[in-house]
Amino acid sequence: MSTKEGKSVKLTQQQHQNGHLSPSKFAKLFDPEVSWDKDELGDILHWIRQFLGLVCGSVWGSIPVVGGIWFILFLVMSTGIIYGYYALVLKVDEEEFGGHGVLLQEGLFASITLFLLSWTLVYSLAHF
Template identity: 75%
Template sequence: MRERKSVKFNLQKQEHQNGHLSPFKVAKLFDPDASWDKDQLGDVLHWIRQSLALVCGLLWGAIPLVGGIWFILFLLLSSGIIYAYYALVLKIDEEDFGGHGALLQEGLFASISLFLLTWILVYSLGHF
């Protein structure tokens, strides 16, 4: 009996080391009392920004919108949503994660690339 418990514990320990302990819980995304480490929060902010970039790029290209004002609107919308998420929803102390600059920069350049690529491709395909 004791042997099975130690085998089970060792398997759980190996799963934890491999990063396969348990699936990420969606409820944690909206829980202000949840604990976050810097990498987890950075990943969540990064993927929120990428999702928003894809949606805005598809929308801007499909409408079709042109001009720099729409690019600036994407940047403001993206940064505003990220700020509102970590400051108002999660209510974290930004100084623990490197300040506002570090959190607002998380995933920014990749999202700009994805937004522009999606916007240009969808806009171009609509004009053939």
């Protein structure tokens, strides 16, 4: 099989039944037409929360800010972003995945730990 035929076969294998090319993995994250299974969506929400925990903790620690209001702000912001992502961007039916509570809890406790760890570490290293 020539290289040109190999590319043609790969291209044909990537096409959907409707004739469109399959989206890249990154593009899939923002496509409301893509169907998600429970584990895939849970993994995506989990890792988004971990990223938010690391970024917010690092920013909070480097500014520096202290106090419970910043912890509550992180929780509200993180939950709002997760809700906006699955409800407004992906437009998934939350009942198929166990409801809002299940989706909003995905990765929450691990992200809190990562947030507090990064906040404390950055604050300690930058300001002492």
